[in-house]
Amino acid sequence: MVKLLFRKMLRDMKRSMATYLICIVIVATGFCGYSILLICFGDLSLSRDYFFEQTNYCDGFAVVEQAPLSVIKELQHIPGVKQVQRRIAKDVPVKGLASEEAHLQLLSIEENGMNHVYLDAGRLPARDLELVAGNGFYEGNHLKLGDKLTLSIQGANRQLTICGKGISPESIYMIEDMSQMLPSMDKYDAAFISYEDMASLYQMESMANQFLFSMIPGNEFDDIKDEVEDILDPYGVSRTYPSDEDMSVSVLKQEIDQLEKMSFAIPVFFLSVAAIILYIMLHRLLDQQRTQIGTLMAMGMSSLIIRIHYMCYGLLIGISGGLIGGILGNLAAGPLTEYYQIFFQLPNLTTGFYPMYLLQGMAMGGIFCGAVAWLCTGNVYKNTPAEALRPEAPKKVKRFILEKIPGFLSLFTVPGVIAVRSLARYKKRTFLSLFGIACAYMVTASLVSMNSLFDVFLFDELEKNQRQDISINFNTLIKENEALGSLQNNKIEAKEGVLAIGASLETPDAKEKLDVTIQAIDEDATLSRLYDADANEIRVKREGIVISEYMAQVLQVRAGDTIILKLTYPEEKRIPIPITDIMAQYMGSNAYMSKEAIGNISEYRDVVNRILLKAPTDIQEQLKEQFKDSPNTGTIVTRQEHIDQYRSMMGSIGAVMVALAGMGVLIGMAVIYTSSLIYYEELKREISTMMMLGLKSKECLDVVAVGQWILTIGGVILGIPMAMWASKVISTSMASDIFVIPDFVDAPSLLLSIGLIFIAVWFSSLLILHKLKKLAPVELLRERE
């Protein structure tokens, strides 16, 4: 019996293969995405864990001005601390390379110590001015083992030999500060050097400016932070933080976590679309097979078995979709992992074949689609066989609500009127199709808009907020009037100093905490501009602070509230400060204050570390020449360089987005095609009658098409708010400390998506027309089931 019922199912499915295949494809797409992301997540996490273990990555950092090594003993006595290690870390400009701004973060390492370098080639540095260069820097600058690098250390040029290349957890993703989104490792990377060399280069014998902590298992670095700060207080402690707050490590962590987050959303979405199609299809199937069901019941088959039989249709779709998706996912995960590798350069990153995801896909797909089918067959229980065998009482022809509008029906031809009435007759199906199309529209619109999102970022950062043509970044604080004074060039139209310092914001009860960069600007700054959510310009005040919407949300504060600003330099200080405004900010984690405000509450008076210029970019070379020998000058960046950086990021992500948007359109087509197909099947009899009366196939197409257009327009109207809602969900779920995604759905994207959906409708009409042309009316009228 099982075998026969199975055969029946396969043959039934073969008869409307297209619709079942569409369903399978959608389920498969969902699980393909799911397994791709999870495999990628697994690969990256494994590789990260291996990497952290190999490099003996520490549990916490303390950064000071300078401290004698004797303090290590004291630190080691803090309960819970396993080991403390000295380190000297310094940013140093590199001369004579293609990029004049090239600089390295020199990090001292210890034999078998913490935060070691993972060697890619060469050997570890000996104590005679050797260093291991970061992979990105090494490759970006086409260096060779044995090459000498000229480092500008404390005003003097020193030659160091490259003895190897490698990376460490801190240099996976090297960016100088949060406002720079993409690393350019050829310009800034880490380099590893022995402590002894480092100490002698900087005259820091028996000194260190960083301490690395490892903890005894079961203890958290966060718990001993205060003690560490107390001990290091005399030495100008500026930051103590657990190791996962390291910029590079936290970017990696966020990326990896995001993969996992998304991996669950994707199948949920695709399964819901599949559920809609499946539900519509099975409903139709059960209607069609009413007599068969009655007959099976008459033969004494129990309703339960019949129900299970129809559930198997869903089960089979779900299982095959899950299986195919899992296989495709396994195949496609490799390239995606490699794509991430471009960013992260993790060592030992391998990707294998994970049969687990096939099983998971099959189980989840099967259970989900089986459940949908099970729900569909709920009515099988209700009928007695006698009822099931009686032909269903013809549904009353109902007037469509819209028919009440005077003149509505006169818009349509006779076939159109049939279509409109059939929409009204099959309410549930109409509603589901409407919802399916709305879903398809939602995907298309949100994905299409995601594309424009990057323009929003670009615009927001580079057109609206940052108005400078050139920015000069200094390595240390310099007197503002001296810095501005040194820039005497009549081509410069405007120059403004900015002080950017790390700080944290806390709620008064210290429950919520957020690391930010304070940007201190002039009250009447013209080159840094701030806007609120309604695009009204806001200004920093003589007192108080302007924070971003994201910060306000995390800290749960509003304009007018007071928060605690925690500064760590020259000593730790907690200052209550009023929030004057909340601004919109998509990227970076900048809070703005006036220079006056920060000067009033701290030692940061009349100093800056960044100068913004409004000037023709051709003076960039002049400026570079001017600051060439100044040890304090880090980078001089033009607007164009900034834009190029963003573009390169968009290029890679854009391709992924276009692929995703294409998928949205395909889903739309799938939903629209299935629902047209079902309407067509339903109205076959009416259509063939009309054909016998002499209507052409094209005219008959109206019966299907008019219904489809009404559904599509309705679906789009429903889909617009859904797309907006989806964008809200995406933006809140993807928000992180580094960037916030705005509600990004915009009118052009909505219109473009309408266009795409309409093309899908038109295309599925063509397919139906093709079917209509093959239709022999006589055959149809004879056919009965």
Add this chain to the structure above:
Amino acid sequence: MSKDYVIKAENLSKVYPGDGIVVEALKNASFTIYPGEFVVVLGPSGSGKSTLLNIIGGMDQPSGGELLYEGRNLTSYSRDQLSDYRREAVGFVFQFFNLIPSLTALENVELAASMGKQSEDSGEVLKWVNLAGREKHFPSQMSGGEQQRVSIARAIVKKPKLLLCDEPTGALDSKNSIDVVRILLQIRDQIGCPVVAITHNAGMAQIADRVFYMKDGQLQKIETNEHPLSVEELVW
């Protein structure tokens, strides 16, 4: 006639609550069906014939009265018990054959056979209804007469205690109808299970052992044919 009965009905009635109007499809029908007899139910359309057959076959519950099958009270059966009763005891033949379109002739019969406890060989039964060689054909590839014979094979493969036919010749031409009737008589004679067949055709009444006359939901009279005609004598 033997005292042993297959079905015994006492004051059976069936009421359909429609919207507004209540239809009394069957009113106080009392009768007995004995092993090995051929009963024909005659009556105009809408007179309650199918309702009667459905209740006998456990396809529907009566609204009142009592129905016994070999001493067991069907009126007290649950849905599942009725389902078991249909599977074990009843064979159905419908006017429009109701074969499963996606199964072949043989598979349709096998499906029924797989549900019985001591079923015949499906292929043999198909041969018995003169369909040797058509086993692999789908219903859509067969004529109405052939389909009806498949459906008869399906009904008898599990050796039912009772064969119920609702207008089995209603969709067939005279030649095919006579073939079907011949097979039904063979079933009575060779298998010994009683056959109850609904028909519009008065001719068919002449071959029956007994004829039930229905009108307006009432079983008006039961006639016994002392000398039923043979199929050869039957004029359609």
